[in-house]
Amino acid sequence: MKRYCILGFLFFVLAGLSTAQDVITTRDGKDIKAKVLEISSTEIKYLDFENMEGPTYVLDRSEVRIIRYQNGKNELFADDTMPQKDTCEPTPQAMVTEGMEYKKYCSLYDPRNYTRQLGDTYNPSLAGVMSFFIPGLGQCICDEWGRGLAFFGADVIVSLTTINAVAQASQRPNTPKVVFAAAMSAFSLTIGIWNIVDAVRMAKIKNMYYRDIMELKSTVSYGVTPYVSYIELPGNSSPAFGLSFQVSF
Secondary structure, eight states: OHHHHHHHHHHHHHHHHTOOOEEEEETTSOEEEEEEEEEOSSEEEEEETTOTTSOEEEEEGGGEEEEEOTTSOEEEOOSSSSOEEOSSOSSTTOOOOTTOOHHHHGGGOOGGGOOOOTTOSOOHHHHHHHHHHSTTHHHHHTTOHHHHHHHHHHHHHHHHHHHHHHHHHHHSOOHHHHHHHHHHHHHHHHHHHHHHHHHHHHHHHHHHHHHHHHHHHTOOEEEEEEEEEEEEETTEEEEEEEEEEEEEO
């Protein structure tokens, strides 16, 4: 019965997380759920997400700190310049680098902004279902074995304690035992739900992180530099002019 309750909750959570929208955060801390239409050098035009047929609203660029798009990308706005792309973190100081541990970048992403894309490494739905049947398995298939084993161990301990408490309350019922059994049952259900939600959240965040890493790797820069050198000839030297072309990626 516990598993069916958790499965129902999982589908409810996944359905809620599937609805995404652009979120405009102003410099005074206000979040606006919107559909961004246009960003110019002076203003931002958007629709109210809850009234898509309504009027087009306009914000001055200087009033906006960051826009979190529904595809998981973020755009950070300076006070007086064009937006600086910040695809990993809603705070200006934070940056992601290759090889970071999950615990160091998990707080940089909002899984509600995640949308499934072709080529994503992890499947959030599969991770949630796996953790439903075997606690911690969803975390393990997301390559977080330590976290997965921790959830598995916690579930085993809590489940055994709950079974023992229920058995004792059934054999010799009294108020303390019944209360303890009920509390352990609720705690066991909470651990199960947390385990599933964590697996789904982890898969989404890791996908968003790896997208940003791949984008950083695919960035190509180049430069052209003029140079002057001399060609030594017998009894004479002749100047040579040219260009130096450099590519880095």
